[in-house]
Amino acid sequence: MSEMKKIKNLKEFSTSADRFEGANLLCPGCAHSIIVREVLNATNDDLILGASTGCLEVCTAVYPYTSWDASWIHIGFENSSTAVAGAEAMYKALKTKGRLKQPDRNPKFVAFGGDGASYDIGFQWISGCMERNHNMMYVVLDNEVYANTGGQRSSSTPIGSSATTSPAGSVSYGEKQNKKDMMGIMAAHHIPYAAQVAPNKWKDMVKKIQTGMNTEGATFINAVSPCTTEWKFDPKDTMKLADLSTDSLVFPLYEIINGRELNITYRPKNVVPVEEYLAAQGRFKHLFKDEYKYLIKEWQERVDANWAYLNRREEARV
Amino acid sequence: MVFDKMELREVEVWDGNFAAAQALRQAQVDVVSAYPITPSTPIVEGYAKFKADNYVEGEFVMVESEHAAMSGCIGAAAAGGRVATATSSQGLALMSETLYQASGMRLPIVLNMVNRALAAPLNVNGDHSDMYMVRDSGWIQFDAFNPQEVYDLNLIAFRVSEDHSVRTPAIVNQDGFMTSHTAQGVRPLTDDEAYGFVGAYKPMNDMLDFEHPVTHGVQTEEDWHFEHKARQHNDMMTYVVPKIEETFEAFEKLTGRKYNRVEKYDMEDADVAVVCMGTSVETAREVAKEMREKGIKAGVVGIRVLRPFPFAEISETLKGVKAVAALDRSAPGGAAGMLFNEIAGSLINADTKVILSGYIYGLGGRDLTKAHLVDLFNELQANADAGKILTKQQQFIGVRGPKLAYL
Numbered sequence: 001m002s003e004m005k006k007i008k009n010l011k012e013f014s015t016s017a018d019r020f021e022g023a024n025l026l027c028p029g030c031a032h033s034i035i036v037r038e039v040l041n042a043t044n045d046d047l048i049l050g051a052s053t054g055c056l057e058v059c060t061a062v063y064p065y066t067s068w069d070a071s072w073i074h075i076g077f078e079n080s081s082t083a084v085a086g087a088e089a090m091y092k093a094l095k096t097k098g099r100l101k102q103p104d105r106n107p108k109f110v111a112f113g114g115d116g117a118s119y120d121i122g123f124q125w126i127s128g129c130m131e132r133n134h135n136m137m138y139v140v141l142d143n144e145v146y147a148n149t150g151g152q153r154s155s156s157t158p159i160g161s162s163a164t165t166s167p168a169g170s171v172s173y174g175e176k177q178n179k180k181d182m183m184g185i186m187a188a189h190h191i192p193y194a195a196q197v198a199p200n201k202w203k204d205m206v207k208k209i210q211t212g213m214n215t216e217g218a219t220f221i222n223a224v225s226p227c228t229t230e231w232k233f234d235p236k237d238t239m240k241l242a243d244l245s246t247d248s249l250v251f252p253l254y255e256i257i258n259g260r261e262l263n264i265t266y267r268p269k270n271v272v273p274v275e276e277y278l279a280a281q282g283r284f285k286h287l288f289k290d291e292y293k294y295l296i297k298e299w300q301e302r303v304d305a306n307w308a309y310l311n312r313r314e315e316a317r318v
Numbered sequence: 319m320v321f322d323k324m325e326l327r328e329v330e331v332w333d334g335n336f337a338a339a340q341a342l343r344q345a346q347v348d349v350v351s352a353y354p355i356t357p358s359t360p361i362v363e364g365y366a367k368f369k370a371d372n373y374v375e376g377e378f379v380m381v382e383s384e385h386a387a388m389s390g391c392i393g394a395a396a397a398g399g400r401v402a403t404a405t406s407s408q409g410l411a412l413m414s415e416t417l418y419q420a421s422g423m424r425l426p427i428v429l430n431m432v433n434r435a436l437a438a439p440l441n442v443n444g445d446h447s448d449m450y451m452v453r454d455s456g457w458i459q460f461d462a463f464n465p466q467e468v469y470d471l472n473l474i475a476f477r478v479s480e481d482h483s484v485r486t487p488a489i490v491n492q493d494g495f496m497t498s499h500t501a502q503g504v505r506p507l508t509d510d511e512a513y514g515f516v517g518a519y520k521p522m523n524d525m526l527d528f529e530h531p532v533t534h535g536v537q538t539e540e541d542w543h544f545e546h547k548a549r550q551h552n553d554m555m556t557y558v559v560p561k562i563e564e565t566f567e568a569f570e571k572l573t574g575r576k577y578n579r580v581e582k583y584d585m586e587d588a589d590v591a592v593v594c595m596g597t598s599v600e601t602a603r604e605v606a607k608e609m610r611e612k613g614i615k616a617g618v619v620g621i622r623v624l625r626p627f628p629f630a631e632i633s634e635t636l637k638g639v640k641a642v643a644a645l646d647r648s649a650p651g652g653a654a655g656m657l658f659n660e661i662a663g664s665l666i667n668a669d670t671k672v673i674l675s676g677y678i679y680g681l682g683g684r685d686l687t688k689a690h691l692v693d694l695f696n697e698l699q700a701n702a703d704a705g706k707i708l709t710k711q712q713q714f715i716g717v718r719g720p721k722l723a724y725l
Contacts, residue, residue, distance in 0.1 A: 072533050
């Protein structure tokens with residue numbers, strides 16, 4: 001195990017060795033780049049990175065340029081997890097055979113994917129990597145939509161969101177299905193560590209990333225990534241949206257150890273009504289029509305029920 | 319824990335699958351990432367047992383699908399080491415997206431493809447549908463006609479694929495069941511000789527060199543994509559062909575076994591010839607010999623290297639022949655067979671009057687009998703005597719019902 005990087009304050013954190021260049025094509029206000037920097041800056045160790053096809057990939061590795069100052073691989077939409085798992089297997093093999101060029105290093109293996117790449121098309125690949133317990137971290141950049149291709153619904157898209165393949169219209173309130181509980185599913189693999197994080201709660205994020213990176217075996221991180229383009233908010237408000245998501249408990253921050261022990265890691269002092277979270281985004285605009293207001297009420301009930309469930313899990317330690 | 323070497327007899331009795339597993343063991347592959355599928359399963363089973371018995375030092379990752387198998391191979395190869403896998407048929411079809419990615423990313427990987435029909439209807443037996451499906455995927459494709467050749471071509475494939483001027487993945491084909499499950503005498507090299515021939519892996523653009531980070535699998539659009547693909551083709555035509563020739567020569571020096579991109583049998587003075595692949599080559603040779611006894615100057619051309627396709631060699635080999643049949647073991651789906659097309663392409667601007675006809679045979683493991691081939695050679699002789707094609711250009715042989723002929 002390598003030495004844990006000490007991080008004192010945000011200024012030091014934001015200016016620490018940066019292996020993800022600001023030179024990229026992501027939208028102004030995109031949370032992806034903030035999350036990726038927070039993940040990468042959590043460690044001084046060498047990194048072997050992977051990304052699925054998606055916003056992060058198409059915006060950071062357009063030939064002949066790259067935004068990555070660490071080794072990075074992209075294959076396709078569904079398999080960043082397995083690409084990194086393959087590299088991790090090679091690391092093990094070369095370590096056994098004494099053929100590593102820098103044998104004293106302690107690399108971390110991290111794969112990124114959007115929610116489409118993770119909740120949908122790459123679901124099986126991630127499950128395989130978790131089940132085999134590769135010594136790697138998988139990070140979902142969860143913006144609840146296929147943003148790279150223009151806003152189609154994924155199985156992470158929440159009820160009532162207007163997406164291009166589940167649009168709101170005169171007889172539709174948009175997406176009909178509830179968001180998939182990816183954290184629950186991943187934890188059910190009984191991996192050593194799974195956690196939900198948000199870019200605004202950077203201390204919580206760094207702690208979880210460092211815990212994950214220093215855990216032997218497969219770890220899973222779900223990061224809420226407010227999407228200025230598809231959630232439809234002003235690019236300057238990314239962190240405001242992140243705050244609303246965590247403080248309304250729509251995205252509760254917690255961790256699950258060995259698939260059993262659940263710890264809530266952030267309890268907002270003032271819980272914000274879900275309505276405020278929804279009202280801040282154009283994708284939910286239609287819910288504020290009279291005929292759909294019952295959906296806002298249902299949203300609040302669902303979030304409350306989930307929060308109660310997480311609290312019961314934490315207390316029960318099962 | 320130091321891995322053990324294996325003492326082998328001068329002649330072992332191996333089927334094609336076990337021959338492949340032994341070659342992977344001797345090549346000291348660093349990562350095998352695989353998923354089982356009939357009829358290639360015994361390759362990874364054999365390898366798993368070698369690993370369990372301490373004959374393999376590398377990693378063996380048994381993943382959850384063929385797509386993941388090749389995805390893992392790509393990640394492992396990009397990390398910088400020797401990589402191999404095996405598959406067949408539906409598995410190859412599921413994996414096919416990643417084959418294009420592996421070759422486009424210029425990663426050396428050896429894939430043992432145990433040829434099997436593609437569903438529907440579901441069928442586990444041998445034909446060349448899978449081989450044909452990925453013919454344009456940018457992989458080098460070798461074809462073995464028997465277990466000895468499976469073993470030899472695996473060792474050859476690593477050495478070619480991993481060469482820094484090549485850096486292109488390679489498939490070693492063998493016929494499902496007919497080769498993969500038929501035990502024959504195989505003369506292996508010793509572990510040291512085999513590894514010495516393949517050589518130590520020399521990394522290039524390896525992700526695990528932390529002092530030199532690399533970006534693998536970039537995006538290009540209309541600005542660069544064409545140049546990348548053109549370069550891939552250029553390297554196939556320019557660098558891969560001589561590297562294969564050179565490696566075949568080195569292998570002959572070591573073993574006395576001579577491989578050629580086009581395997582000719584009695585072609586020096588042949589009037590009629592069949593061109594085919596896999597186990598059919600050996601059957602055709604036997605029949606050709608018998609036809610010679612009956613006064614028909616018959617020859618056989620086996621395609622040893624399907625990609626890069628040996629256009630010039632085919633054109634040269636068939637120059638003086640009067641009538642040639644292309645035998646395609648894959649459903650043509652509304653077109654001529656692939657070999658028919660490639661051979662036609664090789665001959666069209668050549669100075670030859672050869673008459674070319676195509677035959678579809680053996681789908682889903684249907685036998686190609688000696689009687690079929692006798693009829694076929696007689697048909698070719700009739701074409702040769704008449705100086706023109708007397709049948710339709712495309713015929714099906716060995717299929718029940720009325721005779722099928724098209725084109």
